[in-house]
Amino acid sequence: MDQEPRALTAAAALAVLAGALLVSGCPAPAPRASSASAPMPAAPTASSPAPSSGSAPAVPTPAPRPAPPPRENHLSPATRSLVTQARTLMAHGDLDGASSTLDRALRIEPNNPLLWIERGRLRLAENDAHQAEGCGRKALALASGDRSTQHQAGRLLADALRAQQRNQEARAVETQPYMN
Amino acid sequence: MFILGAGVLLLGLAVVLWVVHLDSVVTREFQGRHWSVPARVFAAPLELYVGAPVAAADLDEELHRLHYRSGDPAAGPGFYRRRGEVFEVHARRVRFIDELREPMQVSIRAGGDSITDLRQADGTELPVFRLDPPVVGSVFPVHGEDRLVLSPDEVPPLLRSGIKLIEDRRFDAHPGVDLLGILRAMWANVRARRVVQGGSTLTQQLVKNYFLSDEQTLGRKATEAVMALRLERHFSKAEILLAYLNEVYLGQDGARAVHGFGLASEFYFAKPLAELDVGELALLIGLVKGPSFYDPRKHSERALARRDLVVRELADAHLIDATAAARAAASPLGLRPPGGSYVPAYLDLVRRHLKRDYAEADLAAAGLAVYTSLDPRAQAAAEHALAQNLKRLDAASRVRNDHLEGAVIVAEPNSGDVVAVVGGREADSAGFDRALDARRPIGSLVKPAVYLTALETGRYTAATLIEDAPIELKLEDGSTWAPQNFEHVIYGRVPMARALAESMNLATVRLGLDLGLPQVVDTLQHLGLETRPALNPSLLLGSVEMTPLEVVQVYTALANGGFRARLRAVHAVLDEHGRPLKSFKVQVEEAAPPAAVYQLDRMLTLVTTHGTGRDAPNRLPRGTVVAGKTGTSSDTRDSWFAGFTGSYLSVVWVGYDDNRPTGLTGAAGALPVWADTLARLKSVSFQPVPPENLEERWISFKDGLETTPACSADAVAIAVPKDSVLAGEPGCNSSPGNAPAPPGSLPEKMKAWIKNLVR
Numbered sequence: 001m002d003q004e005p006r007a008l009t010a011a012a013a014l015a016v017l018a019g020a021l022l023v024s025g026c027p028a029p030a031p032r033a034s035s036a037s038a039p040m041p042a043a044p045t046a047s048s049p050a051p052s053s054g055s056a057p058a059v060p061t062p063a064p065r066p067a068p069p070p071r072e073n074h075l076s077p078a079t080r081s082l083v084t085q086a087r088t089l090m091a092h093g094d095l096d097g098a099s100s101t102l103d104r105a106l107r108i109e110p111n112n113p114l115l116w117i118e119r120g121r122l123r124l125a126e127n128d129a130h131q132a133e134g135c136g137r138k139a140l141a142l143a144s145g146d147r148s149t150q151h152q153a154g155r156l157l158a159d160a161l162r163a164q165q166r167n168q169e170a171r172a173v174e175t176q177p178y179m180n
Numbered sequence: 181m182f183i184l185g186a187g188v189l190l191l192g193l194a195v196v197l198w199v200v201h202l203d204s205v206v207t208r209e210f211q212g213r214h215w216s217v218p219a220r221v222f223a224a225p226l227e228l229y230v231g232a233p234v235a236a237a238d239l240d241e242e243l244h245r246l247h248y249r250s251g252d253p254a255a256g257p258g259f260y261r262r263r264g265e266v267f268e269v270h271a272r273r274v275r276f277i278d279e280l281r282e283p284m285q286v287s288i289r290a291g292g293d294s295i296t297d298l299r300q301a302d303g304t305e306l307p308v309f310r311l312d313p314p315v316v317g318s319v320f321p322v323h324g325e326d327r328l329v330l331s332p333d334e335v336p337p338l339l340r341s342g343i344k345l346i347e348d349r350r351f352d353a354h355p356g357v358d359l360l361g362i363l364r365a366m367w368a369n370v371r372a373r374r375v376v377q378g379g380s381t382l383t384q385q386l387v388k389n390y391f392l393s394d395e396q397t398l399g400r401k402a403t404e405a406v407m408a409l410r411l412e413r414h415f416s417k418a419e420i421l422l423a424y425l426n427e428v429y430l431g432q433d434g435a436r437a438v439h440g441f442g443l444a445s446e447f448y449f450a451k452p453l454a455e456l457d458v459g460e461l462a463l464l465i466g467l468v469k470g471p472s473f474y475d476p477r478k479h480s481e482r483a484l485a486r487r488d489l490v491v492r493e494l495a496d497a498h499l500i501d502a503t504a505a506a507r508a509a510a511s512p513l514g515l516r517p518p519g520g521s522y523v524p525a526y527l528d529l530v531r532r533h534l535k536r537d538y539a540e541a542d543l544a545a546a547g548l549a550v551y552t553s554l555d556p557r558a559q560a561a562a563e564h565a566l567a568q569n570l571k572r573l574d575a576a577s578r579v580r581n582d583h584l585e586g587a588v589i590v591a592e593p594n595s596g597d598v599v600a601v602v603g604g605r606e607a608d609s610a611g612f613d614r615a616l617d618a619r620r621p622i623g624s625l626v627k628p629a630v631y632l633t634a635l636e637t638g639r640y641t642a643a644t645l646i647e648d649a650p651i652e653l654k655l656e657d658g659s660t661w662a663p664q665n666f667e668h669v670i671y672g673r674v675p676m677a678r679a680l681a682e683s684m685n686l687a688t689v690r691l692g693l694d695l696g697l698p699q700v701v702d703t704l705q706h707l708g709l710e711t712r713p714a715l716n717p718s719l720l721l722g723s724v725e726m727t728p729l730e731v732v733q734v735y736t737a738l739a740n741g742g743f744r745a746r747l748r749a750v751h752a753v754l755d756e757h758g759r760p761l762k763s764f765k766v767q768v769e770e771a772a773p774p775a776a777v778y779q780l781d782r783m784l785t786l787v788t789t790h791g792t793g794r795d796a797p798n799r800l801p802r803g804t805v806v807a808g809k810t811g812t813s814s815d816t817r818d819s820w821f822a823g824f825t826g827s828y829l830s831v832v833w834v835g836y837d838d839n840r841p842t843g844l845t846g847a848a849g850a851l852p853v854w855a856d857t858l859a860r861l862k863s864v865s866f867q868p869v870p871p872e873n874l875e876e877r878w879i880s881f882k883d884g885l886e887t888t889p890a891c892s893a894d895a896v897a898i899a900v901p902k903d904s905v906l907a908g909e910p911g912c913n914s915s916p917g918n919a920p921a922p923p924g925s926l927p928e929k930m931k932a933w934i935k936n937l938v939r
Contacts, residue, residue: 071869076229076231077229077230077307077308078227078229078230078231078232078307078308079308080307081307081308082307082308089278094278096278096752096760097277097278097279098278100276100277100278100751100752101278103595103751104227104278104308104310106594106595107224107227107592107595107597108227108229108232108308110592110594110595111594111826111869131767131768134743134767134768134769134770135768137743137770138741138743138768138770141741141742141743141774141869141871142741142869143869144869144870144871144872145869145870145872
């Protein structure tokens, strides 16, 4: 059906490869910045290119990797500043404002599990454990391969289940390997 | 005598009752006037941050859309200056959902395809900055009217004094009716032997606008006078003037009446009232006397003369100085070009979601602002793609005067945000909204639900061989159903991945019957279909009817890793004080097991590399991973494509309104519209996070045997539960070291090609 053109030059192949690696969006570890003064469990907040940009420069690494390395999720400077804003609003009791600010962050990085954890924590603060559960499950799915984030997502999910008196399910989450 | 007295008494009583009645009408209606005020609707603001996919041209376009003017940004809010890649913008005071932002100056660098630097005027870095949300219209247009309601502090002082000067000089002194003014008007009319002056006060004009018809009878005049007097008794001059400025009729925009200075300012000049100069304000003030007679678009000479007359009067009354008057008189009318961004289909959805998510009583309040997820860029892309492609398809059609129709919806699957809705090829004419209301058989768009049902059982993988062979079914009504493949070919035993990618009917029907119709319908409902289709075997081939919007809802869960995000157009509604109305929050729920959805999604990417949707990625940057499905209903009456990248999900329908066959498959009709829409948006690859209990394996697309790219030209990567046992291609090394990387990390073909290169 669709045959890959064999006439590609090696240079072109490298360029395509570089592009392919770019869209792979595996965030490069970067210096950690702290936002530990926030009232919620602190999320790792090192910067990484926003996944929706897909155009940041990267070093071409032509070697195909057999298995993806362990992932690590970070917030970009933009979403980190929004999370800080949301936490401030939350601390002042403006849950609606915090929710809208987190919406903004999620529009920028819809697949960042750390943001889904923030949203889930906010839903818990709003006494909406059902929605918090949804956020926890979503975060857990997105955190696949990232132990630290899985742990936070699992914590959120267990809390959301407990808040719904589903203690057994909560315990089942807490006994998952990533919770150690 | 007694009778006469009684008569007078009765008459007096009647007059009193009449006045009391009018009084109550005036009070009630005036206080309740907010009921008739529609809410302003805003599109999503453009978010800027380093890395945001916004090119310099996009930024320029957006600033233009927001009516920012080129000039020294120090001149004030609403001005910007572009120097190459760098934009200096003096942003206006803006109300966002979560913040009231004061005017601020920012410097934005847009290099290449994205934002590369973002700073405040003093040089400090800004992590994130959003432009004003563009106004896209208003909802609840009672009597087809529309308003941009001004608050007292939004009324320029010159407008306040100017309107009194021109329309009602004694406004601050009279009690609602100006006897002196009436006498003067009568005298002027007698002298001129025709009606040259009206003598109506602003209060009377307001009453007339509010409560009365246009007929010119003595009775109506009397009612108007009494009502005006009563209104002045109950409300302050300031309140009445403000109501007048918001109510007065100032022009006609097609079927829409332009009421109030706020809307008129946008309608004629495309800027907020606060930014109008003296000449522009003078034109609006002058228009009150006769919006159609002085219509500046139709009768520019008249309008110019009228404006200059107002300018002279303002100068004579020392409301402006001579220099300002001279400058105003020398300036052109400064009208914006007619037309603009009118998005009836999207507003339709906004109206429905408001009704769904908010209490009706709350929505009746005045001065509401509705913040939506509409993305004007996506909307324009979808409108353009649909119009162009339908034109092309009509031209290629053998039937003369064919008029294909279509609908496009674009959404962000993670949030459920609907960013664009096109309800027909004439995107800007309100009418039948096909995106929301055309309920059509979805054809093969239903198939992913069948395959997902199979994967959920755990008994099937993408490599499982299923039988594509003829089948005949006796239906309940006694008839026989013998489905056929589109190409009338029988494929035999094929892997599930290929059966879905090539949209095989026989294999799908057999699979669906093995799984059970109720199970397939359950899957559809879990994914978000709200109706329960009849358990007819033909539903396996998409006899089930859905609107494009319903299809989007179902596919949202597929594009979102099995999580259902409730579609929404409305993010928030703020009241006139900026407080949010109570609403439902985004609903995110697990709709299907994420691992099963991941396996299905990998199969849906094969549709666009090896199957019926091969043309979908053509117009996207090379290597962009796309998942999707074509759909064609029986006799090609409906052409569908539903597909998603990592950024957007879009569903396109193409067909005739009268349901005639189109001769178009999903790939020929709807798919090009999808591809053109997505080509104009910036997408990243569809690249979901692989669940830990799955792994990537290579199979031959044709026969499903495990293989390697080095071994088979048709090797494709699929996801299967870890340690699945797959039948292997003889002599092909399928050790874990050859495991394919997840999609998007490296195009598989490319990887295979590199392997051949290094060998």
